[in-house]
Amino acid sequence: MATSAAPPGRCDPRRTLELRGGDRGAGPVIYWMSRDQRSRDNWALLHAQDLALAARRPLVVAFALAPAFLGATWRQYAFMLEGLKEVESDLAALGIGFRLLTGEPPAAVAAFARREGAQTIVSDFDPLRVKRGWVENLCRRVSCPVVEVDAHNIVPCRIASPKLEFGAYTLRPKLRRLLGEFLTPFARVTAHPWNPPAAPATDWDRVAAGLKADRGVGPVEGLKPGPAGGEAALRRFVADRLAFYDEERNDPVADGQSNLSPWLHFGHLAPQRAALDVRAVDNVPAASRDAFLEELIVRRELSDNFCFYNPSYDAVAGFHAWARATLDAHRADPRERLYGAAELDAARTHDPLWNAAQTEMTRRGKMHGYMRMYWGKKLLEWTPSPEEALRLANLLNDRYALDGRDPNGYTGTAWCIGGVHDRAWGERPVFGKIRYMNDKGCKRKFDVAAYVRKSGSPTS
Ligand code: FAD
Ligand code: FO1
Numbered sequence: 001m002a003t004s005a006a007p008p009g010r011c012d013p014r015r016t017l018e019l020r021g022g023d024r025g026a027g028p029v030i031y032w033m034s035r036d037q038r039s040r041d042n043w044a045l046l047h048a049q050d051l052a053l054a055a056r057r058p059l060v061v062a063f064a065l066a067p068a069f070l071g072a073t074w075r076q077y078a079f080m081l082e083g084l085k086e087v088e089s090d091l092a093a094l095g096i097g098f099r100l101l102t103g104e105p106p107a108a109v110a111a112f113a114r115r116e117g118a119q120t121i122v123s124d125f126d127p128l129r130v131k132r133g134w135v136e137n138l139c140r141r142v143s144c145p146v147v148e149v150d151a152h153n154i155v156p157c158r159i160a161s162p163k164l165e166f167g168a169y170t171l172r173p174k175l176r177r178l179l180g181e182f183l184t185p186f187a188r189v190t191a192h193p194w195n196p197p198a199a200p201a202t203d204w205d206r207v208a209a210g211l212k213a214d215r216g217v218g219p220v221e222g223l224k225p226g227p228a229g230g231e232a233a234l235r236r237f238v239a240d241r242l243a244f245y246d247e248e249r250n251d252p253v254a255d256g257q258s259n260l261s262p263w264l265h266f267g268h269l270a271p272q273r274a275a276l277d278v279r280a281v282d283n284v285p286a287a288s289r290d291a292f293l294e295e296l297i298v299r300r301e302l303s304d305n306f307c308f309y310n311p312s313y314d315a316v317a318g319f320h321a322w323a324r325a326t327l328d329a330h331r332a333d334p335r336e337r338l339y340g341a342a343e344l345d346a347a348r349t350h351d352p353l354w355n356a357a358q359t360e361m362t363r364r365g366k367m368h369g370y371m372r373m374y375w376g377k378k379l380l381e382w383t384p385s386p387e388e389a390l391r392l393a394n395l396l397n398d399r400y401a402l403d404g405r406d407p408n409g410y411t412g413t414a415w416c417i418g419g420v421h422d423r424a425w426g427e428r429p430v431f432g433k434i435r436y437m438n439d440k441g442c443k444r445k446f447d448v449a450a451y452v453r454k455s456g457s458p459t460s
Helices: 043-055 074-092 105-116 129-141 168-182 204-210 227-240 242-248 261-265 271-279 286-309 321-329 341-345 352-364 369-381 386-400 407-418 439-445 448-455
Strands: 016-020 029-033 059-065 097-102 120-124 146-149
Touching: 016 129, 029 043, 029 105, 043 059, 043 120, 043 146, 059 074, 059 105, 074 097, 074 204, 074 227, 097 105, 097 204, 105 129, 120 129, 129 146, 168 286, 227 242, 227 261, 227 271, 242 286, 271 286, 286 407, 321 407, 341 352, 341 386, 352 369, 352 386, 352 448, 369 386, 369 407, 369 439, 386 407, 439 448
Parallel strands: 029 059, 029 120, 059 097, 120 146
Antiparallel strands: 016 146
């Protein structure tokens, strides 16, 4: 069926970056899907389709299932695999191929691309070290062009700023200046006229059985993984809780957050979709709408900026000089209490509030955003060094949180322990000038006893 040449690029060219040139093979365009695991609202898929339409080629999406990923357990893999099943059938309905590849991702994708004679490979932007390493490795293994598309940030990370930003206050104006050009409606992926050779549907049971992920951390009940689940969660938030977001988002007892982070993390839901839908709501207080957009756009895109431009985003070496100096000056301060990984993991500290936060995360797969700050800061107070505090914060967060292994997480723990994107505060033992938080501050803000009851304690 002849169709017109590709419509004029549906994806803003500023979202794309050619990582390598090369010889265009005679085969399909391949979108190596990783961060943005969805068929709708996906600029990387739209760009890959434009390339395939212009070359009158099939379009195939490849997902490389890593045998291990930053400490991910069965909890996270189960959520992700459920979503990928849905993506496979969404793509099939559009005549777009889906291939689940196993083994080390760059080698698996390179072998697939060579076998198929890929015309071009499109990848989706991700600032994490492991992901950038995968794409660099791929570029050395293939001879066709490889193009990166930022499908996660509303303002592409590389465009928003060419450098590491000090904080929200320095990035916000840069985002604001460009938001009008990038916070635009999504084009739709169309039915693809050149279909890839039929391939057997993925044997998802066999894929799951082949995963070594630690089954000791089980799936979180009651959440519907995948793009449809993410879109439903967004509709529920907008309908029921957006109106109260400004005053309730920092109250761990109220269910005031959107709870969208698992679907945003796996790319089942596009942040831009959430921003477009929330911005269009006109029957809620502007303060709530604006507060949500500040977190969703500024805070989240600040995290990508931090991880992209700071190679030590998950290390004390990545903290600002003032923070390293103040933490060094207080390294020898006596710690009132010291806890190791086992006690912290089991939520067996002296502090019922901290235990409740840890229990919420291990049971629910998500800790309330306000409690994450308290939770992270106590680790600095109760471990022998900032390095150990940061290691344990990332280890526990990535083990239990559905939204873990994310730039937001590494930035969040660096904020808690190293004052990243924060300022210096009054000097005190152990913390130095890093912002301090304690349970008295929490008691002033919300009903601590109610939160402890709600989250349960390890023995309950
Ligand atoms: P909402 O309040 O509804 O916000 C909506 C979205 O805005 C979030 O999903 C997220 O994409 C973005 N957002 C909100 N707050 C922040 C923030 N402080 N920094 C960056 N983006 C933000 N977020 C993760 O996605 N994964 C993590 O592993 C993670 N670990 C964290 C660890 C610590 C120690 C701290 C202090 C924060 C961490 N955060 C993490 C950031 C924030 O707490 C979560 O994004 C938020 O609580 C997710 O729940 P929600 O989607 O209901 O948030
Ligand atoms: N991305 C992949 O391309 N392949 C994987 O096998 C994979 C596993 C995985 C497990 C848990 C998790 O939280 C993320 C995982 N990711 C995987 C990456 C994810 O899609 C996101 O791109 C990043 O974690 C966010 O930057």
